[in-house]
Amino acid sequence: MEIHGWNYCYENLPYWEIRYHFPYVCDQFTQNPLGEYAILIYSIAEISMCNEVGCLAVFENKEHPFLVLNAYKAHFPPQTPIFSEDGRYACLKSQIYLPEPKRTICPLLLLDLHAHQFTMLENKYNHITIQNQTGKESNLHLNLCSDTSEAAQQVFIHIAELVWYPFREINMTEHWCK
Numbered sequence: 001m002e003i004h005g006w007n008y009c010y011e012n013l014p015y016w017e018i019r020y021h022f023p024y025v026c027d028q029f030t031q032n033p034l035g036e037y038a039i040l041i042y043s044i045a046e047i048s049m050c051n052e053v054g055c056l057a058v059f060e061n062k063e064h065p066f067l068v069l070n071a072y073k074a075h076f077p078p079q080t081p082i083f084s085e086d087g088r089y090a091c092l093k094s095q096i097y098l099p100e101p102k103r104t105i106c107p108l109l110l111l112d113l114h115a116h117q118f119t120m121l122e123n124k125y126n127h128i129t130i131q132n133q134t135g136k137e138s139n140l141h142l143n144l145c146s147d148t149s150e151a152a153q154q155v156f157i158h159i160a161e162l163v164w165y166p167f168r169e170i171n172m173t174e175h176w177c178k
């Protein structure tokens with residue numbers, strides 16, 4: 001099956017088949033600015049009233065797509081990921097159900113597409129940008145309100161200082177979601 005020029009056997013992704021059992025299931029596909037990675041939020045369905053989420057698949061190499069990340073324990077609302085200018089980083093809103101306290105948290109997931117790693121950030125920001133300061137250093141620029149000129153509301157995070165987890169641990173939410 002081909003989606004926007006990315007030919008992959010999407011039918012083998014976990015929970016792809018729910019589209020055959022439920023009406024109104026959709027997908028959202030986005031490429032990073034350089035077109036070297038693709039992000040697919042798939043099998044988006046309404047899991048509770050006015051709450052639509054799906055699973056996440058990240059692919060690299062458009063000529064021969066390779067699945068580098070498949071998140072099905074964390075869920076993702078329909079959205080356009082926020083990318084860094086160089087396409088290395090992507091930021092997405094997510095929802096994760098924690099069975100022990102029986103609650104859902106809604107963190108931001110920051111993906112390092114080149115290093116195949118991710119981190120989680122508190123989701124309390126209205127405006128997010130990823131700025132490349134130098135060839136080696138990037139910053140996450142977060143703003144608590146939509147008025148980006150309000151300096152008191154701005155937060156800068158040096159991406160290199162964050163705690164990162166390998167993509168293979170994305171479905172081990174109990175490990176990194178403490």
